[in-house]
Structures are given as C-alpha cells and as structure tokens.
Amino acid sequence: MxxxxxxxxxxxxxxxxxxxxxxxxxxxxxxxxxxxxxxxxxxxxxxxxxxxxxxxxxxxxxxxxxxxFPALALAPGADRTWRRSLITRGLTRLPVRVGG
Known part of the structure; x- marks a missing residue:
C-alpha cells in the first residue's frame, strides 16, 4: 500500500x-x-x-x-511506421523485399 x-x-x-x-x-x-x-x-x-x-x-x-525467403531484407529507402502508444512500442509498417 x-x-x-x-x-x-x-x-x-x-x-x-x-x-x-x-x-x-x-x-x-x-x-x-x-x-x-x-x-x-x-x-x-x-x-x-x-x-x-x-x-x-x-x-x-x-x-x-x-x-x-533467405534474401529477406528491409526495403531500401522505405520508411518504417511506428505505433503511437504509451502502452506498447512496435511497428505498424515494416516494408521488406523478399528477393535479391
């Protein structure tokens, strides 16, 4: 207490x-x-x-x-979008490319 x-x-x-x-x-x-x-x-x-x-x-x-997807990587130049929250932290958008 x-x-x-x-x-x-x-x-x-x-x-x-x-x-x-x-x-x-x-x-x-x-x-x-x-x-x-x-x-x-x-x-x-x-x-x-x-x-x-x-x-x-x-x-x-x-x-x-x-x-x-062995060549999985972040998409070049793509913007990551973060969740706006006081409770959790995380991405709402994470662009990737699956090929080389």
Missing part, C-alpha cells in the same frame, strides 16, 4: 529493454545482441506456463520465414 493512497501508477511497457546500460544501442534492432535477463514472461513462481510454447512458436515462425 502507498501511504495516503490514491496515487496513480502507470507501467510503461514501451520502455522495456530500452535502458542503454544493459541494452547497448537500445534504439537499434540487432537480432545478434546478447540479451540480458528480462521479465517478459515473469519470474519465479509467477513465471508464465506458456513461455516455452511462445518461444517455440517464435523460433518455428522465424525459421520458416528465413528458410522460405
């Missing part, structure tokens, strides 16, 4: 993994970046039971995508 109560607390999920101390260049997407421990699936007794399934689904989807 907060003494006096009535205070509002807002969790900014869009700030997750954005601290430059554990995440070098937090504004740069780097799939090879070593990942420090994070709490995306919770921790301890509150750890998400579905985490292994979510990880398997992501690994399967990405493996299938890159196997089917």
């Amino acid at each position: 907060i003494p006096g109560g009535g205070e509002t607390v807002m969790v900014a999920l869009s700030a997750a993994d954005r601290d430059p101390t554990p995440f070098p260049r937090p504004d740069t997407f780097d799939i090879r970046r070593p990942s420090p421990p994070h709490l995306a699936f919770g921790h301890g007794i509150h750890y998400c039971l579905g985490a292994p399934l979510a990880r398997l689904q992501a690994a399967t989807a990405l493996s299938s995508l890159f196997t089917r």
Whole structure:
C-alpha cells in the first residue's frame, strides 16, 4: 500500500529493454545482441506456463520465414511506421523485399 493512497501508477511497457546500460544501442534492432535477463514472461513462481510454447512458436515462425525467403531484407529507402502508444512500442509498417 502507498501511504495516503490514491496515487496513480502507470507501467510503461514501451520502455522495456530500452535502458542503454544493459541494452547497448537500445534504439537499434540487432537480432545478434546478447540479451540480458528480462521479465517478459515473469519470474519465479509467477513465471508464465506458456513461455516455452511462445518461444517455440517464435523460433518455428522465424525459421520458416528465413528458410522460405533467405534474401529477406528491409526495403531500401522505405520508411518504417511506428505505433503511437504509451502502452506498447512496435511497428505498424515494416516494408521488406523478399528477393535479391
């Protein structure tokens, strides 16, 4: 309890993994970046039971995508469009090219 109560607390999920101390260049997407421990699936007794399934689904989807389109790359000169939200951070548009 907060003494006096009535205070509002807002969790900014869009700030997750954005601290430059554990995440070098937090504004740069780097799939090879070593990942420090994070709490995306919770921790301890509150750890998400579905985490292994979510990880398997992501690994399967990405493996299938890159196997089917080995030359997949960002479209040259294309603008990425970011979601405007205080709650989540993500792209609403990411133009790519599938061929070389």
